[in-house]
Amino acid sequence: MTRPVSTVMSGKALSQTLGGNLGIEVPDHPLIRKLSIYTKLSLEEQRAIADATTxxxxxxxxxxxxxxxxxxxxxxLLLEGFACRFKFLEDGRRQILAYLLPGDLCDLHVFLINRMDHSIAALVPSKVAIIAPARILRFTDEFPNLTRALWWSTLLDEAITREWVVNTGQRTAYERMAHLFCELFHRFRAIGQTRGLSCRFPLTQTALGDTLGLSSVHVNRTLQDLRRNGLVSLRNGILRIDNLEALEREALFNCDYLHLDNHRPTFSS
Known part of the structure; x- marks a missing residue:
């Protein structure tokens, strides 16, 4: 993996694209959009998020x-694109641990540790905002509702990790690939990045193997089985689900762990 060639966007430019201090386009901010699935954020809370991501x-x-x-x-914070969390073994083998979509935080509490114990990389051209630790601490000190929403986001990350452990340990290759397709489709749909039953899926067969614990040959064979059964097609970085209900049934997929049903828990002070 290579290190990024970074460019820093000015506060003015970011205000035009993410809302910044203007308070007009702020709801289009990826993190605000994600957290709004779980709770209603005040304009002050939305502005605090936008101000923290300049x-x-x-x-x-x-x-x-x-x-x-x-x-x-x-x-x-991933603003645009698609990324993954991963670890390499000493012999060069890679395990992908999670996928990050726009609005996802790359480890909310990571600044509490001294050094990274894993790596995170963009899989396509992407844009990331860096939030200073002091800004996160300000959220916890001044915005209890926002803090609880961030906790909720962290719990979602943990729920996905638990499901991935079950996926690798108990589901067959066919089931685990179908399950990953279902999960990413639902996550993309929650942030408005699907078209019908299609979504972007910029993963190589090697990346799928590193995610699901399968060889390249096994990945190719499993993809062919899913296509042959009329469940999905994958071409030019686009995943098309031909029968979502059947795919979820084959994957033993239950969407509850994603908490994406627009339920907003009531947080009392």
């Missing part, structure tokens, strides 16, 4: 957002 970095595919062993200086 420093941005542009990355190319395979650029590392954070590298194992490096000192942590802040929380990374």
């Amino acid at each position: 420093k941005t970095i542009s990355l190319q595919a395979n650029d590392e957002i954070a590298s194992r062993g490096e000192k942590v200086s802040g929380v990374n």
Whole structure:
């Protein structure tokens, strides 16, 4: 993986694209959009988020957002693109641990540790905002509702990790690939990045193997089985689900762990 060639967006430019201090386009901010699934954020809370994400970095595919062993200086928020969390074994084998979509925080509490114990990289051209630790602490000190929403987001990350453990340990290759397709489709749909039953899916067969614990040959064979059964097609980085209900049934997929049903819990002070 290569390190990113960074560019820092000015506060004015970010205000035009993300709302910044204007309070007009703020709801289009990826993190605000994600947290709004769980709770209603006040305009003041929305502005606090936008103000915290004025420093941005542009990355190319395979650029590392954070590298194992490096000192942590802040929380990374994916604004645009698609990224993954991963670890390498000493012999070069890679395990992908999670996928990050726009609005996802790359480890909310990572600044509490000294150094990264894993790496995070962009899989396509992406944009990341760096949130200073002091800004996160300000959220916890001044905005209890926002803090609870961030906790909710962290719990979602943990729920996905638990499901991935079950996926690798108990589901067959066919089931686990179908399950990953279902999960990413639902996550993309929650942030408005699907068209009908299609979504972007910029993963190589090698990346699928590193995610699901399968060889390249097994990945190819499983993809062919899913296509042959009329469930999905994958072409030019686009995943098309031909029968979502059947795909979910084959995957033993239950969407509850994603908490994406627009339920907004009531947080009392």
